Amino acid sequence: MITQQRVLATQIPGPRSVQMQQRKLAAVADGVGTGLPVYVEAAEGGIVRDVDGNQLIDFGSGIAVTSVGNRNQRVMDAVTAQVQDFTHTCFMVTPYEEYLEVCEALAEVTPGDHAKKSALFNSGAEAVENAVKIARHATGRSAVVAFDHGYHGRTNLTMALTAKNMPYKDGFGPFAGEVYRAPMAYPYRWLTGEKQCADEAFDAFTSMVHAQVGEQNCAAVILEPIQGEGGFIVPPAGWTRRVADWCREHGILFVADEVQSGFCRTGDWFASDHEGVVPDLMTTAKGIAGGMPLAAVTGRAELMDAVHGGGLGGTYGGNPVACAAALASIETMREEDLAGRAREIEAVLVPRLQALADSTGVIGEVRGRGAMIAIELVSDLDLKTPAPQLAAAVNAACHERGLVTLTCGTYGNVFRFLPPLTIGDDLLAEGLDILEEAFAQALR
Numbered sequence: 041m042i043t044q045q046r047v048l049a050t051q052i053p054g055p056r057s058v059q060m061q062q063r064k065l066a067a068v069a070d071g072v073g074t075g076l077p078v079y080v081e082a083a084e085g086g087i088v089r090d091v092d093g094n095q096l097i098d099f100g101s102g103i104a105v106t107s108v109g110n111r112n113q114r115v116m117d118a119v120t121a122q123v124q125d126f127t128h129t130c131f132m133v134t135p136y137e138e139y140l141e142v143c144e145a146l147a148e149v150t151p152g153d154h155a156k157k158s159a160l161f162n163s164g165a166e167a168v169e170n171a172v173k174i175a176r177h178a179t180g181r182s183a184v185v186a187f188d189h190g191y192h193g194r195t196n197l198t199m200a201l202t203a204k205n206m207p208y209k210d211g212f213g214p215f216a217g218e219v220y221r222a223p224m225a226y227p228y229r230w231l232t233g234e235k236q237c238a239d240e241a242f243d244a245f246t247s248m249v250h251a252q253v254g255e256q257n258c259a260a261v262i263l264e265p266i267q268g269e270g271g272f273i274v275p276p277a278g279w280t281r282r283v284a285d286w287c288r289e290h291g292i293l294f295v296a297d298e299v300q301s302g303f304c305r306t307g308d309w310f311a312s313d314h315e316g317v318v319p320d321l322m323t324t325a326k327g328i329a330g331g332m333p334l335a336a337v338t339g340r341a342e343l344m345d346a347v348h349g350g351g352l353g354g355t356y357g358g359n360p361v362a363c364a365a366a367l368a369s370i371e372t373m374r375e376e377d378l379a380g381r382a383r384e385i386e387a388v389l390v391p392r393l394q395a396l397a398d399s400t401g402v403i404g405e406v407r408g409r410g411a412m413i414a415i416e417l418v419s420d421l422d423l424k425t426p427a428p429q430l431a432a433a434v435n436a437a438c439h440e441r442g443l444v445t446l447t448c449g450t451y452g453n454v455f456r457f458l459p460p461l462t463i464g465d466d467l468l469a470e471g472l473d474i475l476e477e478a479f480a481q482a483l484r
């Protein structure tokens with residue numbers, strides 16, 4: 041058991057981590073980056089312990105993955121039991137019940153009470169690829185529309201859907217075709233002002249599809265209801281619903297990519313729930329299985345069934361150990377009301393971040409929902425000039441003090457908070473104290 045306490049035993053990174061990082065440089069491809077090179081020995085709840093005995097407060101959850109916390113008892117028990125039964129048969133060869141149970145649970149927790157079916161995969165990118173495959177089969181159309189600031193993965197098709205060049209796309213082209221991009225309703229940076237954002241972004245989206253793609257050629261529109269890597273961008277209330285409704289009018293499938301925003305992260309099962317949006321297809325991964333690799337496409341049964349038998353799958357998709365972990369995670373979310381806990385975390389984070397904005401004058405916006413909260417750093421509040429160097433400096437100062445933090449955003453100037461939903465209020469408060477110190481140091 042790991043005490044839920046921050047411990048600074050050495051400098052961060054400590055000597056053993058520094059040694060391991062040298063081995064990393066020798067053995068691991070440089071293209072695989074590490075944001076905070078402390079090597080982990082164990083993690084539990086809201087604490088990550090490194091090989092030098094430092095205990096860091098976790099405001100990242102391994103990028104919104106360990107929402108139920110590391111060493112979650114239910115997940116550990118389920119995984120241990122499953123490993124003792126069997127680890128793999130391949131669902132496409134000889135199937136097993138755990139896969140069915142995950143698909144049944146997905147039908148229950150995702151928005152809408154229509155008939156739903158799911159298919160399971162290993163990663164968010166793989167789920168997005170398969171959502172596009174399904175959408176193309178179901179509609180007989182090929183074009184796919186994504187949005188500015190969107191992030192959908194690093195495979196060839198998902199790189200094409202992802203908006204940001206560095207580091208995700210640079211030099212990796214040519215990318216998959218028939219992908220188009222629309223402006224995102226990003227209120228803080230909408231050029232004519234926040235008030236105009238919803239209407240103008242909606243018009244820009246529909247006229248782009250009409251003029252450049254043709255509605256009749258468009259299989260799917262894919263949107264993160266709250267954008268993740270792009271900067272935790274929350275579109276204006278009602279906008280996502282308008283986009284989804286417009287898609288339906290034109291026979292275009294609305295795909296919600298809830299890989300980052302899903303599974304109680306935003307204070308409801310899914311970010312779509314806050315907006316009353318019922319997507320035709322939804323992709324999930326990250327928070328679904330307490331850290332085990334699992335992803336899903338869930339959607340209207342008749343769409344999911346449009347693909348011929350054998351047309352979807354993969355060797356490991358819906359691995360039984362990952363499925364067992366997902367079932368235990370979903371049970372934990374239900375039993376411990378982690379959606380409610382995410383709303384409590386929001387209530388702790390937002391006022392303190394707002395106060396930090398007032399006292400520092402370098403935070404242009406505090407935004408997000410639940411335990412998916414971010415601050416956008418700017419060097420000039422009126423001009424909204426992005427301040428990526430400040431974000432990097434604050435990030436480094438947090439790391440030195442034993443707080444695991446993450447940045448994001450198209451301009452690299454967004455600081456995001458994704459604590460495990462099981463983190464205690466004391467660790468949350470201590471993390472925010474550290475953040476204040478880090479700002480004071482970076483601005484000195």
Ligand SMILES: *Cc1c(COP(=O)(O)O)cnc(C)c1O
Nearest residue numbers: 163164165191192193268299300
């Ligand atoms: C992380 C992410 C992906 C890609 O998931 P991987 O498991 O890294 O392939 C796709 N979409 C969104 C919204 C994400 O945040």
